[in-house]
Amino acid sequence: SNSVRVAVLPGDGIGTEVTEAALAVLEPLARRHGIGIATEMLPAGAFHYKETGEAFPESSFRAAEKADAILLGAMGWPGIRYADGTEIAPQLDLRFRLNLYAGVRPVRAIPGVPVALAHPRAREIDLVLIRESTEGLFHSRGKGMVTEDLAEETLRITRATTEKLSRFAFRLAERRAVQRGRKGRVTLVDKANVFRAFAFMRTVFDGVAREFPAVESGHHYVDAMALDLVRRPWEFDVLPTENMFGDILSDLGAGLVGGMGFSPSADIGDEHAVFQPAHGTAPDIAGQGIANPSAMLLSAAMMLDWLAARGAGQGFADAAAELEGAVDKAFGEGLRTADIGGKDGTAAVAKAVAARIGR
Amino acid sequence: SNSVRVAVLPGDGIGTEVTEAALAVLEPLARRHGIGIATEMLPAGAFHYKETGEAFPESSFRAAEKADAILLGAMGWPGIRYADGTEIAPQLDLRFRLNLYAGVRPVRAIPGVPVALAHPRAREIDLVLIRESTEGLFHSRGKGMVTEDLAEETLRITRATTEKLSRFAFRLAERRAVQRGRKGRVTLVDKANVFRAFAFMRTVFDGVAREFPAVESGHHYVDAMALDLVRRPWEFDVLPTENMFGDILSDLGAGLVGGMGFSPSADIGDEHAVFQPAHGTAPDIAGQGIANPSAMLLSAAMMLDWLAARGAGQGFADAAAELEGAVDKAFGEGLRTADIGGKDGTAAVAKAVAARIGR
Numbered sequence: 173s174n175s176v177r178v179a180v181l182p183g184d185g186i187g188t189e190v191t192e193a194a195l196a197v198l199e200p201l202a203r204r205h206g207i208g209i210a211t212e213m214l215p216a217g218a219f220h221y222k223e224t225g226e227a228f229p230e231s232s233f234r235a236a237e238k239a240d241a242i243l244l245g246a247m248g249w250p251g252i253r254y255a256d257g258t259e260i261a262p263q264l265d266l267r268f269r270l271n272l273y274a275g276v277r278p279v280r281a282i283p284g285v286p287v288a289l290a291h292p293r294a295r296e297i298d299l300v301l302i303r304e305s306t307e308g309l310f311h312s313r314g315k316g317m318v319t320e321d322l323a324e325e326t327l328r329i330t331r332a333t334t335e336k337l338s339r340f341a342f343r344l345a346e347r348r349a350v351q352r353g354r355k356g357r358v359t360l361v362d363k364a365n366v367f368r369a370f371a372f373m374r375t376v377f378d379g380v381a382r383e384f385p386a387v388e389s390g391h392h393y394v395d396a397m398a399l400d401l402v403r404r405p406w407e408f409d410v411l412p413t414e415n416m417f418g419d420i421l422s423d424l425g426a427g428l429v430g431g432m433g434f435s436p437s438a439d440i441g442d443e444h445a446v447f448q449p450a451h452g453t454a455p456d457i458a459g460q461g462i463a464n465p466s467a468m469l470l471s472a473a474m475m476l477d478w479l480a481a482r483g484a485g486q487g488f489a490d491a492a493a494e495l496e497g498a499v500d501k502a503f504g505e506g507l508r509t510a511d512i513g514g515k516d517g518t519a520a521v522a523k524a525v526a527a528r529i530g531r
Numbered sequence: 532s533n534s535v536r537v538a539v540l541p542g543d544g545i546g547t548e549v550t551e552a553a554l555a556v557l558e559p560l561a562r563r564h565g566i567g568i569a570t571e572m573l574p575a576g577a578f579h580y581k582e583t584g585e586a587f588p589e590s591s592f593r594a595a596e597k598a599d600a601i602l603l604g605a606m607g608w609p610g611i612r613y614a615d616g617t618e619i620a621p622q623l624d625l626r627f628r629l630n631l632y633a634g635v636r637p638v639r640a641i642p643g644v645p646v647a648l649a650h651p652r653a654r655e656i657d658l659v660l661i662r663e664s665t666e667g668l669f670h671s672r673g674k675g676m677v678t679e680d681l682a683e684e685t686l687r688i689t690r691a692t693t694e695k696l697s698r699f700a701f702r703l704a705e706r707r708a709v710q711r712g713r714k715g716r717v718t719l720v721d722k723a724n725v726f727r728a729f730a731f732m733r734t735v736f737d738g739v740a741r742e743f744p745a746v747e748s749g750h751h752y753v754d755a756m757a758l759d760l761v762r763r764p765w766e767f768d769v770l771p772t773e774n775m776f777g778d779i780l781s782d783l784g785a786g787l788v789g790g791m792g793f794s795p796s797a798d799i800g801d802e803h804a805v806f807q808p809a810h811g812t813a814p815d816i817a818g819q820g821i822a823n824p825s826a827m828l829l830s831a832a833m834m835l836d837w838l839a840a841r842g843a844g845q846g847f848a849d850a851a852a853e854l855e856g857a858v859d860k861a862f863g864e865g866l867r868t869a870d871i872g873g874k875d876g877t878a879a880v881a882k883a884v885a886a887r888i889g890r
């Protein structure tokens with residue numbers, strides 16, 4: 173069909189502000205491309221927990237589960253925690269409950285946005301980390317063992333999830349080769365030189381790699397990858413990895429290309445997907461209208477692209493490309509948010525991007 | 532006493548080359564400062580394993596254990612592996628068998644050596660990662676569970692080791708405040724928002740922090756730390772962390788300040804310590820005489836400093852400071868190794884550094 177239903181969970185802090193900006197841009201975008209995007213706002217997050225004792229009401233979860241896609245702002249707040257001291261993070265619940273194994277985190281230099289590295293090729297950075305998001309060390313979330321003297325967590329890698337993650341990575345590399353002219357290269361990031369679980373992961377990955385002879389495949393140890401993300405990130409394309417490694421490396425990557433304010437993400441499973449900026453709720457700047465909504469806008473573009481790939485129609489693919497292009501143009505033409513030393517606030521970005529739609 | 536015995540394990544590949552360079556510099560340095568450094572060369576490593584079936588002969592281990600300090604080149608080689616496919620890494624055995632819990636990995640911008648970040652303050656980078664080196668995820672090394680369908684590893688944090696690690700970090704911060712005018716700030720890097728084991732680690736760390744009221748103490752999530760190492764690394768001082776996190780972040784750090792060729796390390800316990808460059812055996816350049824021995828020279832300086840702190844005498848402290856200063860001067864005055872685009876080989880660096888001793 174030509175029309176989709178999107179569950180929107182604005183969450184806490186700047187989550188609500190960047191969500192508002194995204195909705196303001198999606199509206200003219202949908203109109204222009206003749207696509208229907210019906211949104212349903214759902215409560216969840218730290219403040220909801222504080223008010224009601226529930227961080228993620230079952231009704232919100234059910235509605236999100238039934239929607240075609242889920243758009244999420246940001247959740248969590250300092251000082252509002254679960255009884256065991258861990259963070260209020262319904263976004264983690266979604267990953268586990270909807271089996272969103274592929275945490276897609278693009279790291280791309282955006283025109284006009286300063287890059288961290290001095291090397292001239294830093295402007296060519298265009299890679300995608302794929303953080304496995306349902307197992308690895310996070311398998312242990314909430315299940316850690318603690319005594320008076322020690323504490324333990326269990327890292328788990330399964331064959332089934334590694335196969336799905338690997339296939340996802342190879343398909344994405346194929347797609348990026350066509351859509352973006354990237355070289356089609358998948359590099360598994362592991363620590364197979366020390367841990368059997370990662371040697372296992374590598375073996376499973378290599379098996380899947382044989383299904384994709386046209387895509388170059390390789391491996392990199394996670395420590396060497398951290399080094400190379402600083403020294404030659406422009407040489408990488410698609411990087412699948414374990415959950416904890418992906419959490420670390422994707423933030424590193426975000427730091428290279430303007431920070432969290434420019435870093436979109438998608439948590440994708442076989443049936444469902446959540447799209448959200450990589451940043452948190454930013455209590456230090458919440459409520460001031462100065463949060464950079466670019467990560468959210470780019471996440472929304474990923475959502476439209478994913479919906480298109482799921483059969484929602486070419487209009488969604490066109491809208492996705494146009495939205496990403498409009499963000500690029502706005503910054504390429506001088507837009508400057510506070511996080512990169514400028515004065516343009518949340519609403520100004522939404523306006524500047526919307527103005528570049530259909531232009 | 533005025534004289535020490537150092538066990539030297541050159542290892543494989545460029546390990547032997549940088550070791551030779553270090554010994555060539557230690558000789559005039561010792562003479563000038565009137566200190567005695569007796570060295571004993573010990574076999575271990577991948578090629579030794581290939582020849583004899585033993586990666587780390589018990590005789591080498593015993594001799595190393597009896598020495599006052601251990602200087603190690605680098606070990607491991609592609610294609611030479613243990614039966615389970617993991618890397619030949621006697622350096623890991625040393626960490627575990629000698630209980631070298633504090634993996635000290637300085638990240639410091641060296642005069643004349645290009646830094647990766649464009650920000651002008653990148654030349655002020657001077658921090659130390661302290662990678663806990665006997666437990667964490669590496670507790671599981673060689674003990675991982677693998678079935679047909681899944682694999683598991685166990686991350687372990689103990690109170691005893693966390694207390695020791697934390698004390699080590701605070702003492703180092705005190706020392707750096709005096710010796711180097713650093714601000715005296717310790718930041719634990721963890722993932723306490725998601726894992727009970729890290730919440731436990733944080734609680735234990737906070738307990739130790741109270742013993743050091745003069746040192747500023749704080750925490751940072753590991754993902755945020757990866758971001759901040761790219762965005763404002765000059766603001767950090769001493770960063771203790773879990774083993775796997777430290778492995779990743781220290782390589783990231785090395786990438787910021789010229790790469791592995793400039794990154795020294797020390798693995799320190801209550802009784803023993805191993806000093807070695809952070810780099811590996813570099814099969815691609817081994818045997819060509821072009822390896823950068825700076826990391827090894829700076830590791831040797833750390834060794835002398837540690838020996839001084841253990842009571843070997845002021846001559847050792849002076850020698851340590853002079854060696855580090857000589858490396859700084861050599862590069863500050865134009866020395867350029869192949870890894871930073873120059874032509875100066877291993878022997879040329881040794882010569883240039885030796886020439887700046889006593890000058």
Ligand SMILES: CC(C)[C@H](C(=O)O)[C@@H](O)C(=O)O
Pocket residue numbers: 248259261264419724725754
């Ligand atoms: C908020 C936190 C629990 C979360 C995570 O660690 O997954 C965040 O860092 C992320 O990357 O989505």
Ligand SMILES: CC(C)[C@H](C(=O)O)[C@@H](O)C(=O)O
Pocket residue numbers: 365366395607618620623778
């Ligand atoms: C060679 C490898 C096993 C080792 C480690 O992971 O500890 C290395 O990366 C290091 O940092 O010393």
